[in-house]
Amino acid sequence: MSINFSFTRGWSAVAFGVALLGSTVAHAQDTVTLKMVGAWAPGFSPTAEVGKNFMENVNKLGEGKVKVQYIGADDVLPPFDQPEALVNGVFDVWYGAPNYWAGIVPGGDITELSPMTVPDGGPGSPLYDYMAKLYAAKGVRYLGHAAGDPGEGAHYISSNFAVKSVDDLKGKKLRVAPLTRHFVQAAGAESITLPPSEIFLAMDRGTVEGFSWPVADAFTRYGWQSVTKYMINQPMYRSGGSVAMNLDKWDSLSPEVQEILLKAIAETQNFALEWFDKNQKEQEAIMKEAGMEIVEISDEEKKRWTQVANDSLWAYYETTLGKERVDEVKALFAGE
The missing domain is CATH 3.40.190.170 (Bacterial extracellular solute-binding protein, family 7)
Incomplete structure (x- = not known):
């Protein structure tokens, strides 16, 4: 009787372990992974830190729900070819100069003339919504333009x-x-x-x-x-850095994940204000x-x-x- 009990108890422990492992695997599978490519590699270009900061914000705010995986920069694809590749779904997230979009999204870099502290006003502002519609017409989900204060990093x-x-x-x-x-x-x-x-x-x-x-x-x-x-x-x-997503990929995300991405870009836009000022003075x-x-x-x-x-x-x-x-x-x- 004791042998049977021991066997049953041991089997239950194994079954519980398998169930736990299965739960962990399912949890990992539930996490959305977004592949990111940038115009420049972090480390050499201070502007590339816009993309890196956005990735770090997403991975912190979206733990267990969404993460950004950096794939590479010009070693993956020439910078001027990257916007079109994003539209075609070759990868999910992009960062680089706003004016790189001029050939695909006419006026896509118009926030270069913005007098606002955050060039596009940040998520939820009328200007931000206008930019999002401008990009959406070309298959892109505009996420944000991060720059220094007017005159800094220009x-x-x-x-x-x-x-x-x-x-x-x-x-x-x-x-x-x-x-x-x-x-x-x-x-x-x-x-x-x-x-x-x-x-x-x-x-x-x-x-x-x-x-x-x-x-x-x-x-x-x-x-x-x-x-x-x-x-x-x-x-x-x-100047500064721009972040964008493939529109189909954005539309496939849950409202909760979309909100995480918007919160992440808002934090990046705040980060950029001091970041570009610091680099301007150093240079x-x-x-x-x-x-x-x-x-x-x-x-x-x-x-x-x-x-x-x-x-x-x-x-x-x-x-x-x-x-x-x-x-x-x-x-x-x-x-x-």
């Missing part, structure tokens, strides 16, 4: 010629990003497109006489301070130590610089969105 012109006004850019050869080419062309300069890896040699050889770059994003890690004389201390646009200190001069222009020229930058970009958006929709965005920027 785009700047750096050069090997003295600059006191916008007029001094006229006729110069300047390397541009897709976003800044409108300003450069409006200033009468020649815009030249080059990947970041080619800027050093182009400046060193005089192939270009200046370039645009969001200084907070690893300016000195490329060594540009050793081949560049000046940075004109007048910020343009917002400028290294630039000065290397002998670069951070040039201050007059208040009058600062206003003019900003006017030319903003007017040229608004004019571009009118060609892609139409005046009526541009007016809608302007009203949202004004909180109307």
